Amino acid sequence: MTGAAPTQLRAPAVVAHEGEALPQHVIFVNHPTGPRLRHARPRPGDWGHGVLRARQKTNRRGRPIFPKVHTRRQWQYIDLGLCQICTRPARDQESGRWSWLLSDDGKSADQGYTNAPPTCRDCIPEAIEQCPHLRKAAVTYTVGSYKPYGVLANLYVPVGGLALPLAEGVELTLSDDRLGRALATQLLVCLDDLQPAPHLAG
Structure with missing residues (x-):
């Protein structure tokens, strides 16, 4: 008698895939504040919050690369308040609050900012199950x-x-005055009014 087949867990939507990698062709151009970095061939959407962003394809082809995130998707999910696993809204309609899953590394919650997009309450147990680091040290807010x-x-x-x-x-x-020389790979956000919510972990 054989046991049940292991559950096939999906890769979080925010994770980058092997087939999405692109070389970053960047140059410096003259700017009133000094030399400024930009892509050699500018495109709409290169900039976010005044910062030049790294480019990647968006086809999700190839194996997922854990724990590397996809720059544009990470940025979008944070800006729109979408779940990093399933891309649905992570804001509770009744309370108006977002659910957030962080690593309990003594850093993220204490410093008040993170690179993690929100995680909807339905996806939090799955996220903890599929990430060895979160299984050891996850906190929910x-x-x-x-x-x-x-x-x-x-x-x-x-x-x-x-x-x-x-x-x-x-x-x-x-x-930071170094932003003109920066190619951003992830957005950081400051979290306000954090309230522990251990019940969200399942």
Whole structure:
């Protein structure tokens, strides 16, 4: 007698896939505030909250790359308050509050900002089940409001007309004077009025 087949868990919608990778062709151009980074061939939607964003395809082809997120989807789900797993609205209609799942690493909740989009209450148990890190250290909250705080970005430096990589994964606030040299990979948001909601974890 054989046991039941293991449940096939879906990749969260926010996760990047192998077939979505693109090279980042960026250059520096003259700007009143100094050299400013941009894509060599500008397109609508390159910028978000005044910051240049990394480009990726949006076909979700190939294997999901855990834990790498897709820049545009992560940005969109936060801006629109959508669940990072299923893309449905993560705001409770009765209370008007968003449900949020964070890693209990002693950092995210205490510092008040995160790179994680909201997670609807229906998807929170699934998210915890499929992520080994969250199974060990997950905390759930409801959030009264949130606003853009900063970005995770790769910094470049102009050298002889070229844009050369300087550093990766740097946290910058939206008032940082280095934003003109940044290529953002993730949006950071400040969470306000956090209330613990352990019942959401199932």
